[in-house]
Amino acid sequence: MSLRHAVLGLIAEMDGASGYDLLKMFEISLGNVWPARQSQLYGELGKLSDAGLIEVADEGPRGRKAYRITDSGRAELRHWLVDVPPKGNRKDETLLRVFFLGLVEPEEVQRFMRGQVAGLGRYLDELGTLEKGIDWGEDDLSVYGRLVIEYGKRYAAMRRDWFEWAAHEIDSLDDRAHRPKRPGQEQPGEERPGG
Amino acid sequence: MSLRHAVLGLIAEMDGASGYDLLKMFEISLGNVWPARQSQLYGELGKLSDAGLIEVADEGPRGRKAYRITDSGRAELRHWLVDVPPKGNRKDETLLRVFFLGLVEPEEVQRFMRGQVAGLGRYLDELGTLEKGIDWGEDDLSVYGRLVIEYGKRYAAMRRDWFEWAAHEIDSLDDRAHRPKRPGQEQPGEERPGG
């Protein structure tokens, strides 16, 4: 039930925010660690309200509802933060593919690996630009958001390096499989192309 | 629809496997990058069969069904592997909490961060033990599985280092907020406890 706590936490930090406001935060910031669509968000706001963890503090133009966290909501959020150990998410579609790379030709494998390296390089550039572009405040969301950006950079760099390393590993594995002769044992007159 | 392809890929690599066999592979290996419960797996096998991507090659004792990938299944798997760019999963419950760490006391924050560092250290040890314990074969699943273990180690080490770094960052941020005086400006006679 993390979406519940993501929404609860956002409302705690952004008192008086509307669903629309929260949605923008998900898009630009929180969504990087816990994405949510509009329909899911409004649904969750309804449930949170019914459960008495948040309440409508004010209604504005266009049916705008300004939410506020209740005492019971704050207690629930605190409980989640300090007492409930987070569970790691193991899903990684990219690594899932790595398991099956033996089913396609070596050229496709290398294309895949190089694609990942390049993509992660671009992503790292984007993160750098993003970080410079935001004018970071001193509010909690900014302070901790900045730490998470640093995490994103380290994560992307680690993956890029791993994909580079793994591509080499696979390459030398392929070499051994297709040219099992040890170096120095070539037949005379049999020259390597491009050597 | 990644579960579909995870199952399809496993059957491609483990010809003649039963749902039960596949389930064990999810538990010990594939589940680290794409988890699946028993009920989900059997459901998916049914759908895959209906779609003609796999077929029952043989029936054994206790109603055991030995599955085999079909040509159309192999084509679908290949298509997924080379033509469909994998999408990254952004969900990270632990980092989600980091966003809201400003809502609890500094002591709780440090407890949380230290807990993460310790947990990741233990996990790294486990991975090392696991790696030594397995007798790695030369089959695809072993070869690529070994690469993924290395990924797991780098991932855990990166996270551990980040949590250590972030804990220090937060600590010095707290210092600035609660003791805004610069060092060397203390009043005479005002001593720090525990100094």
Place this chain on the structure above:
DNA sequence: GAATTCATGTAAGATGTTACATGATTAG
């Protein structure tokens, strides 16, 4: 006054979790 942004909501369907249910075969 037209386009954009603000603002909320619902419905259908896919995906995933927890729990229940059953029974055959093998190992000790």
Place this chain on the structure above:
DNA sequence: CTAATCATGTAACATCTTACATGAATTC
């Protein structure tokens, strides 16, 4: 003969995605 393992399935429920639907207020 008892326990463990092998083996498959279903039902209820929670979560998440995609698409539809509507309209008020603001900006140009």
